[in-house]
Amino acid sequence: MGRIPTAELGRYLLTGQLGRQGCLRGAGGRRFPTRHFASQIETSTSTSTSTSTSTALPPNADPAPPPTPLRKQLKEQARSLKASGKTKTKNADNQTVAGWELTVGIEIHAQLNTARKLFSAAATSVNDAANSHVALFDAAMPGAQPLFQPATLIPAVRAALALGCTVQRVSRFDRKHYFHWDQPAGYQITQYHAPLARGGRVVLRARDGIAGEDGAAVAVAIRQLQLEQDTAKTTAQPGGAHWLDLNRVGLPLVEIITAPEIRHPATAAALVRKVQMLLRSVDACVLGMEAGGLRADVNVSVRRAGEGGLGTRTEIKNLSSFRAVEDAVIAERDRQIAVLEAGGTVAGETRGWSLGSTETRRLRGKEGEVDYRYMPDPDLGPVVVGDDLVRHLGASMGALPDAELDQLVDGHGLSAKDALSLMLLDDGARIQYFYKVLDAVEARLGCAGDGTGGCQTQAGQRHALLAANWCLHELGKLTEISSDLGMTPDGECHVPSGDLAAILGHLHQREITAKVAKDLLWGVFRGDVAAGGVTQAIETGGLWFRELSEQEYAALADRVAHGEAKVLGDFLRFKQGRTKAYPQGKLMFLVGKMMRAGPEQQMDPASAEKVMRSRIEQVYVPGLEAEA
Structure with a gap:
């Protein structure tokens, strides 16, 4: 940077x-x-x-105790407010008072x-x-x-x-x-x-x-x-x-x-x-x-x-x-x-x-x-x-937050909320961790970065979104169990950036499922997976994703759709124009049944949804029409 x-x-x-x-x-x-x-x-x-x-x-005196985590402070604040019996107006609705200026x-x-x-x-x-x-x-x-x-x-x-x-x-x-x-x-x-x-x-x-x-x-x-x-x-x-x-x-x-x-x-x-x-x-x-x-x-x-x-x-x-x-x-x-x-x-x-x-x-x-x-x-x-000292210090500062935020939003496709969260978490170390993960992911996938954390292509944006989601949300879930990620100022933690990049690289290439990826993340965090040993852990545990064929997906779809005439009737009514909205909820209900009925380690939700939609349009709905 x-x-x-x-x-x-x-x-x-x-x-x-x-x-x-x-x-x-x-x-x-x-x-x-x-x-x-x-x-x-x-x-x-x-x-x-x-x-x-x-x-x-x-x-x-003894060393000072570590500061109370902010999350714990906020919980204590909420309990204190509840105990006082007082109610509080949402701050978003309490910015002005009629007739007064602040x-x-x-x-x-x-x-x-x-x-x-x-x-x-x-x-x-x-x-x-x-x-x-x-x-x-x-x-x-x-x-x-x-x-x-x-x-x-x-x-x-x-x-x-x-x-x-x-x-x-x-x-x-x-x-x-x-x-x-x-x-x-x-x-x-x-x-x-x-x-x-x-x-x-x-x-x-x-x-x-x-x-x-x-x-x-x-x-x-x-x-x-x-x-x-x-x-x-x-x-x-x-x-x-x-x-x-x-x-x-x-x-x-x-x-x-x-x-x-x-x-x-x-x-x-x-x-x-x-x-x-x-x-x-x-x-x-x-x-x-x-x-x-x-x-x-x-x-x-x-x-x-x-x-x-x-x-x-x-x-x-x-x-x-x-x-x-x-x-x-x-x-x-x-x-x-x-x-x-x-x-x-x-x-x-x-x-x-x-x-x-x-x-x-x-x-x-x-x-x-x-x-x-x-x-x-x-x-x-x-x-x-001296003026020359000021000039040299100004030239060495790098990108300021607004420029960096614009780059994250416009260049990498992140939402403003996610970009701000990355920049604020862990005293600024989380964003450095994100850049390391993203650069390592793109190095694995053969996409040359530009030195600012990612290549500026549509594929690069997909990589950035994937890395940001895991650096924010999946890593954040670990803090629900352990409040300390061990994040250092230069952007490393108990989950080394290279190991997370290895997990995301395999996930992006559909070589492992999302569930396996999350299990590997937890294993790295606990120390069950040695640093640099993600690929070996997948090989040793037989965790590679070997997806069902289209014919196997179709057979599974036929099995779970059997006896669901009432649900399939919604798709027939949509085709006949009797309802305006496509029954997406019913489609996902059937996909969920497929995921539960089949071998999870061999199934991809997107592929299951694609096959189920195709079977509904080409087999199940025409069959219902013929029966009618």
């Missing part, structure tokens, strides 16, 4: 190190010259002797794909033992100084370019002051006055899931994109205690701030989903909302239809799923409208949302710019980014 991983690109641009292939390819196959651009990223810090490279706090602005915080923190060399892993990756600066030890890590700029600039922003040649860091246990220093380092990038926009189309009221497309402006630190992870414990994990302190984030231009809840959720897809597509952010790598703060206000200006806004913090964004916006909109209709005043405040809730809850009063006392960070100089 023409994409270069962020880690490999960072090593090349900052240190001149090349991968095993000896070169990097940009979009279109163009090679980069063997030189690096470290001189084009300058940080005018006076604190190069940071102690953040070697010291970490000792672990004080305005939404969103702040998206995305964790950058880097190996080190923003201002220390501590590792960014958050799944290891608590407090095992904490430098002196992360813990705000007296005398510890920040040391900006230039490698964090690579994914940040790519994120800005993917959103259509203009990267500023000079950006600066500010201190945002507030006191909370998750912020050891008492302030957060961010970029408020001089961010890394400004401008940009995200175009949302109907296929992205926007509200029907927005029409075919809507554009949302991006005000700015800024670098900032993450805070500690807080885990509530019995008795009112809270445990802090400082592994997350200092993780590099980009905060993406939109203009208040969103008018409908579904469009707000679509915007967050589209931004996540864009960041993943350029390898800037590798963890999605469900894994905690992306969070959204939503600003909501309402006003009466026709009124000028904006209403008083409230902010809903730390929404962690697309569904939560839409549900929280609807709940807060309805709450504000109820307050105003009762003659009250909406207070500017920060509110929270819990999975399964039907109402937002107050957290604290809303802080303003003055409350945070923004000031330039005295320990960090400006960041200067």
